[in-house]
Amino acid sequence: MSFVEILAGIFEGFGVTATVTLWGMAYAVPFALVFGILQHFTTGPARWIVTAIIEFWRSSPVIVLLFVFYYTLPSFGITLSGITVAAMALGLNIGGYGSQAVRAALQALDPGQVEAGRALGLRRLHILALIELPQAFKAMTPTFINQVIQLIKGTALVSLITLTDMTFRAKEISQLQYDPVGTYSALLVAYFIVCYPATILGRWVEKRVAVSERTRGEF
Amino acid sequence: MNFNLDFAIASLPIILSALGTTIWVTIVSCLGAALLGFTFEILRRSSRVMSYVMRFLIDFIRSTPVLVQLYFLYFVLPFYGVTLPSYVVGILGLSLYYSGYLAEVFKAGIDGIPSGQFEAAHALGLRRLDIVIFVIAPQMLRNIAAPMGNYFVSILKATPYLAIIAVPEMLGQAMEIASDTFRYAEPMLTVGVIFLVLAVSIAQLVRLMETRLLKSAKR
Amino acid sequence: MLNMTRRLTIKAGLAALALAAFAGSGPAALAQSDAKERLASGTLTIGIHNRAPWGFRSSTGEVQGYHPDLVKAALEPLGIKNINFVISEFGALIPGLNANRFDMIASGIAITPKRCQEVIFSEPDLAVGDGLIVKQGNPLNIHSYADIASNPKIRLAGGRGTENTKNAIAAGVPQDQILQLHETTDLVSAVLGGRADAATLSAPSVVSLLQDKNVKGLERAAPFTGLTKENGLPSAMYTAIAFRTNDAALRDLFNERLAKLKADGTVKKIMETYGFTDAEMAPEIKTADVCKGD
Numbered sequence: 001m002s003f004v005e006i007l008a009g010i011f012e013g014f015g016v017t018a019t020v021t022l023w024g025m026a027y028a029v030p031f032a033l034v035f036g037i038l039q040h041f042t043t044g045p046a047r048w049i050v051t052a053i054i055e056f057w058r059s060s061p062v063i064v065l066l067f068v069f070y071y072t073l074p075s076f077g078i079t080l081s082g083i084t085v086a087a088m089a090l091g092l093n094i095g096g097y098g099s100q101a102v103r104a105a106l107q108a109l110d111p112g113q114v115e116a117g118r119a120l121g122l123r124r125l126h127i128l129a130l131i132e133l134p135q136a137f138k139a140m141t142p143t144f145i146n147q148v149i150q151l152i153k154g155t156a157l158v159s160l161i162t163l164t165d166m167t168f169r170a171k172e173i174s175q176l177q178y179d180p181v182g183t184y185s186a187l188l189v190a191y192f193i194v195c196y197p198a199t200i201l202g203r204w205v206e207k208r209v210a211v212s213e214r215t216r217g218e219f
Numbered sequence: 220m221n222f223n224l225d226f227a228i229a230s231l232p233i234i235l236s237a238l239g240t241t242i243w244v245t246i247v248s249c250l251g252a253a254l255l256g257f258t259f260e261i262l263r264r265s266s267r268v269m270s271y272v273m274r275f276l277i278d279f280i281r282s283t284p285v286l287v288q289l290y291f292l293y294f295v296l297p298f299y300g301v302t303l304p305s306y307v308v309g310i311l312g313l314s315l316y317y318s319g320y321l322a323e324v325f326k327a328g329i330d331g332i333p334s335g336q337f338e339a340a341h342a343l344g345l346r347r348l349d350i351v352i353f354v355i356a357p358q359m360l361r362n363i364a365a366p367m368g369n370y371f372v373s374i375l376k377a378t379p380y381l382a383i384i385a386v387p388e389m390l391g392q393a394m395e396i397a398s399d400t401f402r403y404a405e406p407m408l409t410v411g412v413i414f415l416v417l418a419v420s421i422a423q424l425v426r427l428m429e430t431r432l433l434k435s436a437k438r
Numbered sequence: 439m440l441n442m443t444r445r446l447t448i449k450a451g452l453a454a455l456a457l458a459a460f461a462g463s464g465p466a467a468l469a470q471s472d473a474k475e476r477l478a479s480g481t482l483t484i485g486i487h488n489r490a491p492w493g494f495r496s497s498t499g500e501v502q503g504y505h506p507d508l509v510k511a512a513l514e515p516l517g518i519k520n521i522n523f524v525i526s527e528f529g530a531l532i533p534g535l536n537a538n539r540f541d542m543i544a545s546g547i548a549i550t551p552k553r554c555q556e557v558i559f560s561e562p563d564l565a566v567g568d569g570l571i572v573k574q575g576n577p578l579n580i581h582s583y584a585d586i587a588s589n590p591k592i593r594l595a596g597g598r599g600t601e602n603t604k605n606a607i608a609a610g611v612p613q614d615q616i617l618q619l620h621e622t623t624d625l626v627s628a629v630l631g632g633r634a635d636a637a638t639l640s641a642p643s644v645v646s647l648l649q650d651k652n653v654k655g656l657e658r659a660a661p662f663t664g665l666t667k668e669n670g671l672p673s674a675m676y677t678a679i680a681f682r683t684n685d686a687a688l689r690d691l692f693n694e695r696l697a698k699l700k701a702d703g704t705v706k707k708i709m710e711t712y713g714f715t716d717a718e719m720a721p722e723i724k725t726a727d728v729c730k731g732d
Contacts, residue, residue: 009266014229016342039296040526042690053424055419056415056533057603059372059376059414059415059418059419059422060376060378060411060414060415060418061376061377061379061390061414061418063379063380063390064379064407064410064411064414065411066389067403067407067411068408068411070537070539071403071404071533071534071537072222072403072404072405072407072411073405073407074536074537074538075221075222075404075405075536075537076222079537079538082539091692095629105307114465148557149281149282153282153283153285154282154284155284156283156284156286156287158263158285160383162525162526162530162534162539164525167284167286167287169526171621171623172488172525174623175489175621175622175623175648177652178623178626178647178650178652178653179652180294180295180298181295183299184287184290184291184294184295185291185295186282186285187287187290187291188288188291191282191283191284191287193281195281195282195283196278196282199278199281199282252581277628290500294624294627294631295632297627297630297631297632298630298631302632302633314459353611368558383620385617385618385619394529394598395598395618396531397533397599398598398618400552401532401533401536401552401556401557401599402533402536402556403530403531403537404536406535
């Protein structure tokens, strides 16, 4: 098989890579938002529980989370499909990191904003939704793009729980025809093709956010 | 198929016997990544061309999954006559991958040094190498201590990938138990719990160190 | 602020419930079903480890191999029109079966007393021995596990969880002389790259691996003595189809059909398709006896 043929064969697995990434985001984004906000606002025992949940997902190695969900849960009677396992494990792990970014963004906001909102008579939740979050989102966007890239790279692990993503296809191709140089080089190139544009995009967004923050400060 | 708690507990000491390997691999990889990252950052600042080359190299490393990089180093290098033992490949792979991230940490750390320091050093006629060793390095080290600590935890959580290239660390040990007894459920949960406890404890230590450093910085 | 915390906590609880429900409604959660139900549904999922001639995915995307073909021949007349497959590394086949990832293992898995404790097997369908891959010319003159055991410098590569690796250990090769890898092609890489001096696999796998024209510089060690029984005769591995322990009904159904296929020559035909000879035909031995450690 020529290099291009191998690359094409690897991209057959792109569907699974993309599916796991999208479903993973579906878990990561709500988790990051909900738990980031919770951690920012709660105190005492409630905060302790929130932090414990976040730390569980954030501090476990993803590969171990995948294996535990895939092999251990069924022995407790919970059998989730491979894609669900992948999306949950990767998504909630990334969501754990994302929650810290959300919390940091909220903390970095000028407290004057909240006071002004209260002076205007807005309810706390409205202040959160209308004033704090929009500004926080702007600050979080570069981090968000970074998390997506992390997620895409993380999908390489799902090949270890038999999901047929790009890495899995590469290993399959190397079973049909023995050519580790061609196969693994092509795999590196494949991920680069997918992730590099996102990296460039992230950098561009970062610059634009920095510029807009700077111009906003001058008044 | 039911979960066997006794078996899970029995796996604990066997898996923990590989804890030493996990720890020293993490430490050496962290040092390797720091060394490489620092070198990359210094190189990047040396000339305009170099800054583009380094930027691209770092982007490439960060745009591909570390697992795939490990496969590449393990299976492709021998074709070109470079056959390294598993743990060397593992440490090399982790060092390379995280050097990209640590280069950014160093960048922020160096940027955080007041520019007056450089001017004073030049005024004193110090050579470039001396400036790096005696002026930049000590101040930068204080700036980067906390992010480095965080990356130490990240590298710790990446060591399980080395099980796929036959390094005898904790996940590899769990897999040995599993392939002996054909049960993945219990060893996987045990290794998961171990990593969780380890990662959370070390992260707490890093946070403590961060607070102490902050206190001592306010002189 | 207390009010705020309570309201947020309630919202969090709802969010968690939503996530949990989402998990269930997401890409379909796998449900356990009865053997009869599965037969009625016409679809079966088998686990393979993607190695010729046992169970592999052909370039057209279908599942092929000695054991998948056997399962097809046995169960198609009973209404199974669709055979799905999951590719797993060999060592993860039994855990995968027990984690309900597939309904049976149809991939050259041998009956061993230890495995019998985790799964149930059909009657044997093939008898095979170990083969050894070495560098061209067999420079270290390896012709048996005993040769490897007696020379501590020889490094052996074996698949994780395979009986070949266990045979090597049983024949006296120390565990730290064995490099256990996950994929079969990794074993070839190991010998080619100098990480190992020999690789142990089942003889048919060795043959099919060496047939790949991209594999240069390796040969099959001949003659080769693998694990021998106390009476000096070579110990054979009997392959069969593996089922979950609570799937005895499905297993018995398969055994009935297997007996018929053996009698009418279908098994022999499938054997010939994949290059097996009469030497590998399964003797009249019963699975129950093999499980006891015959």
